[in-house]
Amino acid sequence: MSRVLGLVAASCGGVETRFRTELAAPAAARGWRLAITLTPVTARWLAATGELDRLRELTDLEVRSAPRLPGEPRPHPDPGVFLFAPATANSVAKLALGLADNQALTVLGDALGEDGVTVVVGYQVRDSRFRHPAWQGHLAALADAGVRTHRLPAEGPWTGVLDLLP
């Protein structure tokens, strides 16, 4: 039985191809069952290129970006491991502050409060965001919650962040 990976993506440059080829497909190849959640911007970008359909071929679970209706069943099981990659400066800041104004941040925020759940965040931010006065505080807040954070390489594949998963 495959272990479920909660795989969450935000709207970083390159996500429209590299999320599938450098994260989702390699994770599936390593045996993870993918529970994919996208931020609304990411879902729009991936829908525009037909990439959502290609992602759906990697998992038996719904690729989601919207909350369910009250009374609808939850489409994903509860993963014990989450990878949030690529993560934008925007979504990292919101996650650190506890904001949950979309489905991606809702699942991640819920996971942060659960005992025994591993969360890894791979972010891609420009240097000016890295120097933003609040940024190091956001990373520290996530580290205090046990989150492993990793800056995705500007050059080269994102796949290395999968090695941080248990």
Ligand SMILES: Cc1cc2nc3c(=O)[nH]c(=O)nc-3n(C[C@H](O)[C@H](O)[C@H](O)COP(=O)(O)O)c2cc1C
């Ligand atoms: C083409 C393009 C590439 C972007 N790349 C990044 C990026 O690599 N990292 C980042 O933090 N924001 C990036 N942004 C900005 C985010 O998409 C923007 O802040 C968005 O509101 C984030 O929404 P989300 O975090 O809900 O996905 C990019 C925007 C565009 C239009």
